Amino acid sequence: MRPLLQCAFTPPSLEPNFSLKTMNISPEQRDHAHNLLDFIDASPSPWHAVASLERRLEKHGYAPLAESEAWTLEPGGKYYAVRGGSSLIAFRVGHDSPAECGFRIVGAHTDSPGLRLKPKAPHAAEGMLRLGVEVYGGPILATFTDRDLSLAGRVHLRAESGLAARLLRFEQPLLRLPNLAIHMNRTVNEEGLKLNKQTELPLLLAGLEEAIEPKDAFLNLLAERAGCAPGDLLSFELNVYDTQPGSFWGPRGEFVADGQIDNLSSCHAGLAGLLETEAGGHTAVAAFFDHEEVGSESHKGADGSFLGDVLERIAHAAGLEPPAYKQALARSFLVSADAAHAHHPNFPQAYEPLHAVKVNGGPAVKINANQRYATDGLAEARFLALCEQAGVPCQTYVHRTDLGCGSTIGPLTSARLGLSTVDCGCPMWAMHSARESAGVLDQSWFAAVLKVFFAAETLP
Numbered sequence: 001m002r003p004l005l006q007c008a009f010t011p012p013s014l015e016p017n018f019s020l021k022t023m024n025i026s027p028e029q030r031d032h033a034h035n036l037l038d039f040i041d042a043s044p045s046p047w048h049a050v051a052s053l054e055r056r057l058e059k060h061g062y063a064p065l066a067e068s069e070a071w072t073l074e075p076g077g078k079y080y081a082v083r084g085g086s087s088l089i090a091f092r093v094g095h096d097s098p099a100e101c102g103f104r105i106v107g108a109h110t111d112s113p114g115l116r117l118k119p120k121a122p123h124a125a126e127g128m129l130r131l132g133v134e135v136y137g138g139p140i141l142a143t144f145t146d147r148d149l150s151l152a153g154r155v156h157l158r159a160e161s162g163l164a165a166r167l168l169r170f171e172q173p174l175l176r177l178p179n180l181a182i183h184m185n186r187t188v189n190e191e192g193l194k195l196n197k198q199t200e201l202p203l204l205l206a207g208l209e210e211a212i213e214p215k216d217a218f219l220n221l222l223a224e225r226a227g228c229a230p231g232d233l234l235s236f237e238l239n240v241y242d243t244q245p246g247s248f249w250g251p252r253g254e255f256v257a258d259g260q261i262d263n264l265s266s267c268h269a270g271l272a273g274l275l276e277t278e279a280g281g282h283t284a285v286a287a288f289f290d291h292e293e294v295g296s297e298s299h300k301g302a303d304g305s306f307l308g309d310v311l312e313r314i315a316h317a318a319g320l321e322p323p324a325y326k327q328a329l330a331r332s333f334l335v336s337a338d339a340a341h342a343h344h345p346n347f348p349q350a351y352e353p354l355h356a357v358k359v360n361g362g363p364a365v366k367i368n369a370n371q372r373y374a375t376d377g378l379a380e381a382r383f384l385a386l387c388e389q390a391g392v393p394c395q396t397y398v399h400r401t402d403l404g405c406g407s408t409i410g411p412l413t414s415a416r417l418g419l420s421t422v423d424c425g426c427p428m429w430a431m432h433s434a435r436e437s438a439g440v441l442d443q444s445w446f447a448a449v450l451k452v453f454f455a456a457e458t459l460p
C-alpha cells in the first residue's frame, strides 16, 4: 500500500495570514489516483500498457477482435482490437447509425520516451557486461542516471506452431547508469549533465568473467525469464524502465510521481471514460497508439491506418456505404488526450505568462496557431462546455511564442481522417523525465470530463 502522506500530515507553524492551499481530495479522487499509479506500474512498456488495457476491458465485457478475421458487430456490443501488440482500439457500438450520430473518440498514446536495447546490446567493457541502447523519442537523459532501472517488453520465440510473442519483465533493479563522480566532472552543476548517446549511455548489467561471451550471458538471462531455451529466443524489444513504483507527495498527498505519466495518465482517463459509461446512440471509441514519441508514422501509430480501418469496419457493419461513412466522420469528434506542461515556479521564463496552467487547476485545452495542436475555436468551446457539464475547472495552454511547440496525435489523426479535434490533457511537471509529477485532482477531473463526453446524449 502506498503511504498517504496526508494521514501523517502535521501542519507546520505558519504566519497568521498564511495557509496552505485548501485541497479537498475526496476518497473517490484518492482511489482514482491509486488506480492510475497501479495502472502505470503494471505497464512498464507499451506492450505491457496494452496488456493492462486488455485486462481492464475484458473485466468489463469487451471482446477481442482479430483484424485478420471478419467482424460481426452488434449494436451496444463492446469490442477491442490490438495492432502490433502495443496499440489498441476499444469501442462500444452505438444504437443509432454512425451516419446520424458520428463517432466519439478519445485518443492517447501508450509509449513514453526512454531507452531501448539494441539488437546486439550485450558487450564487454573492462570486465563489465554493458547493454547498448538506442534513445527512443526525446527523454531527459540525465534523469535515467542513478536510478533502479530494469527491462520490460516483448520477445518472440520459436514455438511448435511457428512463432510466439511473450511479454517479458524483470521486476527487480537489473541495470544502472551511474553518474560520473563530480571529481571527474567538475562543471556538471554549471553546465548540466551531458551524455554522449553512443558512448556514455550503455547500461551496466554485471561483472563479467573473461571466458564468458557477453551475448550468451545475456541471452541466458532473457531465456530464463521467458521460460524458453536460449536458442528459441528469436528477437527482443526491450524498454528500460524505472522500477520505483508510483508515489504520492506533498503535505496532503496532493501530487503523484511516477514514470510514464506522459501519457499513460491519459490512457487511464480515456479508458475510465469508456468503461464507466453506458452505450448510447453514438459509437464510443478509445484509441491508444504506440509510436507517438517518434512521430506516429508506423502501421500502428496515430498517423497509420489503424483508427481509419477500425472506423471503416464499424461503419461497414452498420451497413454504411462510403459516402455515409464520410458523413459519419463529419459528425465525429476526437478528444486527443495528452499531458500538458504545468507552470514550474522555478522557471517562469519558460512559460507564456498569460497561458500558464497549474497542477491541480484542472485539465488544459491546448492551442497553437501553427497547428501543432489541432484545437480550433469550435473544439475549444466544446471542451469548455464539457468541463462545465462535468463541474470541472478548465485551463488554457499556449506555448511561449519564442519557443518551438511540441505536438501530439491530435493534428495527425485530425488531418488523416478529417476529424474535428480538441487537444487537451492534465498539467504535469518534468515531461519526459524518468520520474514525472502531476496533480491528484486533475486526474479524476479529466476522467470526469471524458465520462461526460462519452455519456452525453448530444455534444454541446
Ligand SMILES: [Zn+2]
Binding pocket: 109, 262, 263, 292, 338, 339, 408
Ligand atoms: Zn505525450
